[in-house]
Amino acid sequence: MNHSRLAIRTLGALGAAALMVTGVAATPAAAQTFVPCTADALASAITDANTSGGTLALAPGCVYTLTTPLPSIQKTITIKGDGATITRDPAAPAFRILTVDSTGNLDLREAIITNGDATGDFGGGIRNDGVLTVRRSLIRDNHADFSGGIGGNTGSTTRVDRSLISGNSAIHNGGGLGNDGDMTIDKSVVVNNNALELGGGVANDGTLNVTRSSVYDNSASGPAGAGGGIANFGGAGATTTLTRSKVVSNIATNAPGGVYNDGGGVTLDFTAVLANNPTNCFGSPTAVPGCVA
Template sequence: MERRRTAIRTLATLAGATLVATGLAVTPAAAQTLVPCSPAALAGAITAANGTGGTLVLAPGCVYALSSPLPAVQNTITILGNGATLTRAALAPAFRILTVNAAGNLRLFHATISKGDATGDFGGGIRNDGSLTVTQSVIRNNQADFSGGIGGNTGSTTRIIQSIISGNSVIHNGGGLANDGDMTIAQSSITQNTAQEKGGGVANDATLKILQSAVSHNAASGPSGVGGGIANFGGAGATTQLTTSLVVDNTATNAPGGIYNDSGSVALLLTHVHNNHPTNCAGSPTAVPGCLG
């Protein structure tokens, strides 16, 4: 727990930036419902909040070991995690932890999402079809075919702030994250995620911004794997912009290991891309300006 808090504090001071500077700070809603340390209580609280909206306050440090999927978020709901963990129970069948429907708006604070399994589908930990903001949280050890940790679907808006995306995996693209909508990642760490094909850390085919964050030690490890750190693809409309960030120590079976760009655009602003293998950006179908090697 202390290691996680230290990592989050370190990321918060990267480049001397603040959440206010990014324009992404979120204030929790005032009305609150206390949720006991019980998966059934959590499911019931989400169902009730889907009718009226509201803020759910989880039991501090509780492990909500789920044996079945939680109700999809269909209204504006804030979850104050208090260091709680939402995880799939050891003997439970495969399912993702959280789903945000197109009409839903979920704001998640200070929680861990783990062991979600959307094999054959999109978004192992969280699937977002609406609006999602994740703040000071950990998304780890989830799996899917696409977007192991968090998946932002077409038309969605996803914001990830001061969070850690780690140890997630996919069969295809986006080990940690995959974006088909509008995604912004600020002051966060994306590390030790794995994809078999494209984007061990992040896969993007829409609009992605990465601010004051580190993408490191991810892998695209399958026979056709490219873009261990980041993969930007899906046509000319796919855009990735990195500002004051790091893309380091990522690997892929085929070049490039750092950032793969196929026909879209990648912009590097005060961003360092180095020590990725077999190359940083060389080998991409479309060059990444300012990236050497």
């Protein structure tokens, strides 16, 4: 399966369908900067937008191949991907793809973020220290010590909407996503991610809300691995709420394979936790109410 084409086509269709149902006419496009299909042009456009913010329109379907890191996002910036890919050249030194500073607010739309590598650090694809919204995008095959795909740091706000998080990995926690701040995952899929320790799909020690989403086929595969699907830890301040979602067919070296909870609160609201291995929730240091085995 071509996840890139599937994600952009399917998620784009959802937006078009919503427009038809509501009957709301599209508003005129705001002023934006077109970014030619080169890594240098993208870096220059971000630098310019960091002066006063703005909207960057990437070349449709372009592959922006980076050999050096992009400037961090410091202002309110929208990146309209239109199916474009931003990737690190495999021969380049390790670096993540996008960084959102504490003063930054990034709205990333219909883009593919891949091959970021924050070895020794946090957030392989995207590190968020400010405000981040990811819409109808594919975050795949990124790597870090913590939070392989997307990492939301302490004090950050992250929203993942109608997106696919796939094939990312972490040496420690949060193969797909890791959250130390406030994170919402809505109408999205977290699949085939891996962490060696906690949270193959998602690791949380902040506030996490998962709604109408699927977390499946993720793994926590190291000797201390637990919570192949989702791990909630860090004490009473860590809360995870899953609403109308599925946590299915995740695996871990140690129980539980589905949802791991240590000291915090996990709420399952019309959510199925099924067919995880070796258990769904049993074996967590702190029980997960309403979870069977």
